[in-house]
Amino acid sequence: MQTNLKVKRFNPGEPGAQPVFQEYSLDIHPDSTILDALVTVREEVDGTLALRCSCRASICGSCGMRINGRARLVCKTRVADLAPNGEQLIVEPMGNQRVVKDLIVSLDTFFDQINRVRPYLQPDSVPESGEFLASNESMTNLLTSMNCIMCGCCVSDCTVLEVDSNFIGPAALAKAWRFTEDPRDGERDSRLKILNDEDGGIWDCTRCMQCVEVCPKEVAPMDRIMELRDAAIEAGYKNTSGYRHTESFYKSVKKNGRLDESRLAIDSTGWTNIPGLLDLAPVGLKAMMKGKLPPIRPHKAEDKEKIKNAYEKVEGERK
Ligand code: SF4
Ligand code: FES
Numbered sequence: 204m205q206t207n208l209k210v211k212r213f214n215p216g217e218p219g220a221q222p223v224f225q226e227y228s229l230d231i232h233p234d235s236t237i238l239d240a241l242v243t244v245r246e247e248v249d250g251t252l253a254l255r256c257s258c259r260a261s262i263c264g265s266c267g268m269r270i271n272g273r274a275r276l277v278c279k280t281r282v283a284d285l286a287p288n289g290e291q292l293i294v295e296p297m298g299n300q301r302v303v304k305d306l307i308v309s310l311d312t313f314f315d316q317i318n319r320v321r322p323y324l325q326p327d328s329v330p331e332s333g334e335f336l337a338s339n340e341s342m343t344n345l346l347t348s349m350n351c352i353m354c355g356c357c358v359s360d361c362t363v364l365e366v367d368s369n370f371i372g373p374a375a376l377a378k379a380w381r382f383t384e385d386p387r388d389g390e391r392d393s394r395l396k397i398l399n400d401e402d403g404g405i406w407d408c409t410r411c412m413q414c415v416e417v418c419p420k421e422v423a424p425m426d427r428i429m430e431l432r433d434a435a436i437e438a439g440y441k442n443t444s445g446y447r448h449t450e451s452f453y454k455s456v457k458k459n460g461r462l463d464e465s466r467l468a469i470d471s472t473g474w475t476n477i478p479g480l481l482d483l484a485p486v487g488l489k490a491m492m493k494g495k496l497p498p499i500r501p502h503k504a505e506d507k508e509k510i511k512n513a514y515e516k517v518e519g520e521r522k
Pocket of ligand 2: 256257258259260261262263264265266267276277278279
């Protein structure tokens, strides 16, 4: 079959170089992966194309790239699945990471983020004899996060990292979750406290789901981040605007069947946070002038009793 690749080329090492797209058309076997096609380009058409791969079996995590704007392992993605009729495939390096050359990105930032969460066990005691025996259930629980192959796809497509490079990021937070859940670790509480308090920590995720969508190993980093939030709240860490936002949202929908937006903004900022409340004033004023100020007395949903019952049912199941 025929494939048409439009590949982003860039060599930051060349003075004055700018990214450009280069097109390649070639005949490939119908079962070829995008990696097979790119390797064919490098070996038979243009030996200057830089790309990284190793296992070719979605194990090593080294072939992450953006295809048509979405991060994927190219050794796991067949050309025919995305472009069965020879449609053009746009191939770019992963996002949110520095390009070394063409399709290769530096993993320095990725591993800096991983290092921020102390990705190793810190036991508070060592058994006097023998090993620390962990139950099968506790180890099985860790499998989601332990499946991570450090490919960086989730970091590439994280919408928070696009605007805030200080965010710890989905892969590192999924890794942090793994250590808070490990019964052999003795630092669960301090880990949760740091992840809760830290600028760029668990409350900075906007739940856009991109990391869940692109992860090739079903680590579902966003789900792990939500579990870290629950664990931090259960451990008593409630001093963040993120927690207050969640609490306000929960209470207003339970009470009125609808979100009370005015109250949400004030609750999230904190009623005693005078500078923060003053910062809200211009936004409120602008909203008022444009007729967008939420009502002071919140609207109530007609079926709010049903919603309240649903809440009580879920709360009862959790007890
Ligand atoms: Fe890759 Fe998934 Fe690990 Fe992110 S969490 S680095 S997408 S395997
Ligand atoms: Fe190893 Fe793709 S080459 S994961």
